[in-house]
Amino acid sequence: MRQPILYIGFLLLALAGTACNPTRRLQEGELFYQGAKTEFIGSPPAQQKKLEAQLLEMASPQPNEQLLGLYPRLGVYNAFANKQKGIGKWLREKLGRPPVTYNSSLVERSHLRMEKFLKDNGYLQATIRYDTLVKHRKATVNYRIRTGKQYTIGAVEWPRDTTPLNELLEKEKPGSLLKAGEPLQLSLLKGERGRLAQSGIEQGFFRLSADNFYYYVDTSFATAQAGLYLRVALPEDGLPFRRHYIGKTAIHPTYLLNEKEQELAMDTLKLEGFQFIQSQDFVRLSVLKRAVLQREGELYVHSLQQKSVNRLLGLGPFKFVNLKYQLRESGDSLFLDRQFFLTPGLTQDFSAEVEASSLESNSLGSALNINYTHRNFLGGAESFSLDFSSGILTQLGKDVRFIHSYDFSLEAGLSFPSLLIPFGLIRPERAWQARSSVSLGGEFERRATQYTLQSFRNRFAYQWQPGRLHQHSLSPLQLTWVKTRNTSPEFEARLASNPRLRTSFGNYFIASAAYQYSYSEQKPQQREDYLSLQAQAEAAGNLSYAISEIFSSGQDRPYKLFGIPYAQFLSLEADTRYHHYLNQGSWIVRANLGVAIPYGNSEAVPYIRQFFVGGANSIRAFRLRELGPGSNTDGFSTEQGVSDQTGDIKIELNAEYRLPLFSYLHGAVFADAGNIWLIGRAATGQEKAGGLFEWNNFYNELAVGAGLGLRLDVTYFVLRLDVAFPLRRPFPDEGFRWVIDEISPLSRRWRQENLVMNLALGYPF
Secondary structure: OHHHHHHHHHHHHHHHHHHHOOOOOOOOOOOEEEEEEEEEOOOOHHHHHHHHHHHHHOOOOOOOOOEOOEOHHHHHHHHOOOOOOHHHHHHHHHOOOOOOEOOHHHHHHHHHHHHHHHHHOOOOOOEEEEEEEEEOOEEEEEEEEEOOOOOEEEEEEOOOOOOHHHHHHHHHHHHOOOOOOOEOOHHHHHHHHHHHHHHHHOOOOOOOOHHHEEEEEEEEEEOOEEEEEEEEOOOOOOOOOOOEEEEEEEEEOOOOOOOOHHHOOOEEEEEOOEEEEEOOOOOOHHHHHHHOOOOOOOEOOHHHHHHHHHHHHHOOOEEEEEEEEEEEEEOOEEEEEEEEEEEEOOOEEEEEEEEEEEEEOOEEEEEEEEEEEEOOOOOOOOEEEEEEEEEEEEEOOOOOOOEEEEEEEEEEEEEEOOOOOHHHOOOOOOOOEEEEEEEEEEEEEEEOOOEEEEEEEEEEEEEEEOOOOEEEEEEEEEEEEEEEEOOOHHHHHHHHOOHHHHHHOOOEEEEEEEEEEEEEOOOOOOOOOEEEEEEEEEEEOHHHHHHHHHHOOOOOOOOEEOOEEEOOEEEEEEEEEEEEEOOOOEEEEEEEEEEEEEOOOOOOOOHHHOEOOOOOOOOOOOOOOOOOOOOOOHHHOHHHOOOOOOEOEEEEEEEEEEEEEEOOEEEEEEEEEEEEEEOOOOOOHHHHHOOEOOOOOHHHHOEEEEEEEEEEEOOOOEEEEEEEEEEEEEEOOOEEEEOHHHOOOOOHHHHHHHOEEEEEEOOOO
């Protein structure tokens, strides 16, 4: 053991030595660049502090990273600079960074960028000079900055003639972004030009853009104030802007990108003012017509045209949709004849996936998922899907059954590209993305030495998306039948000692209505901070209970439907996440809260609707279903094999810092906290052991864990390995206590008792 430690020590000393001498690998005439400094002349201290960080971000090149006065990545590069193969070459390329040298052209470019930034933000008289300080083959650039006064906006003059566009501008004046007294910033001018252009194209001005608006700036208006004069550049024909109207519409449902249109044998059909040009029947024409917004003669609205393209793509059978316009003048009006070119994609898709879902302590899980999808099942852009999944969980160790659980599920779904509302009771907004779906499915789950659970479910739902940020799903009817069979004597004994658990595991029927709302600010392929929220509510058994009260009043409870007791409960759950991007890496925080309340015909929430925590996507320092409820420690008992702890209330908090390491490999540092609790009318069984939720004590029953992770992210596939350990955990007869002082990574016993490894596909949240 001593020799490896000495070897590592010598290696660290060698790296530190090379990190202290950053100029050793420089060529003749090169200077090691140490970075930039700023010196403000005549500027108030508050203004200097605000601008310094922004200006230094523009200084290039960026110097080598420092740590305690050393250059660790440069040290790695210098130590292995001559290695052409092996581990040395790998360390140099992946962990090292070559010395950053002084580049006069980059410094001059930085100087110009800084000056432009200041002028764009109202410092119209700003000047910057820079000096290069050289000592011992090291160069530092000092930028000497005179900002002058920051100009503010004075009066804003708008066009005053009576053209249709100027009438629109007059209406937009109260909402202007340019307010007197605000700093004169180029970003505000650009934003105002974009706002006016967007308003114009939403009200018929087809060719209007931000480039058609410009400002004259009068700096003699007053001291450090600028007067603004808005002007409009006419289109190329020199005529005033006019409103446009929707003309004729032609749709090409079978357009191929790699064939000339004139070479195809086309049929032309007309349907309610639409012209369809196609080589064969593909999707029913009425479905395509319904997806296109606006009709002939209506005022052109730009956003509705984009929504039409999105709705056609959202049907599923098409991989590309292009929209082209042709201008036509008729009488005193301008019309836009539209042509939609739809390129069919593959209508059928088959996929199979095998995964190791988790590797937790001494248990290993794997799963097989098979999916078949047909995107034009009945010829009207209906989407049919068939999903099969199976999973198995094994237990490794002495005196345990190798296969502890396995499950199979099969679900078939059919989705329609419209809201199927009987009798026209609801007329939804035509611009919405909307679908109706129905699904049937069943599941078989076997827990060795415990029980067999069978369930059958069907669901009818509506999904609609009124905008990019919001999605809704309403399921007015969900039916689920659950049956528990083959219970072992040990499990029966456990049920006998816990009436609440026996109630949740009985045979029962669930008839419910559910609603789900999703909100996400995420923009694909863009590194911008975003917030996302998903909330759902399910109410079960209310209609069944009302019917039972009328026809079965006075009978013993629980009431039954089809000879089976039905469940009655209310379940609420919300999951919110915030993703904050840094220069390198990002922070993600998450809160997941849930509560399920039994009432009426139920003493307990059905098992399949209860909450659980732990595992690869939850509190990773604890095994799946190991925690809770409350301070209960039954889930840690080895006699039960696979843990199966559930509750009626869930609180889960997560934070994770993700950072790129090299190429496709990313790292993570995370912390998780949470637990589950019970809510009920009787304090029996587990409730006596501390399982009930109590407002004045629940925070003392939060489990906490932390860990490190690696992610192999190749865009379409993410393989994740997380290693976690508890920071706060429950102990029999002691409750929860912190165990930070017991952390000992070098102790084999500590690693065996505390480290939990999770191997999974995808990010945890």
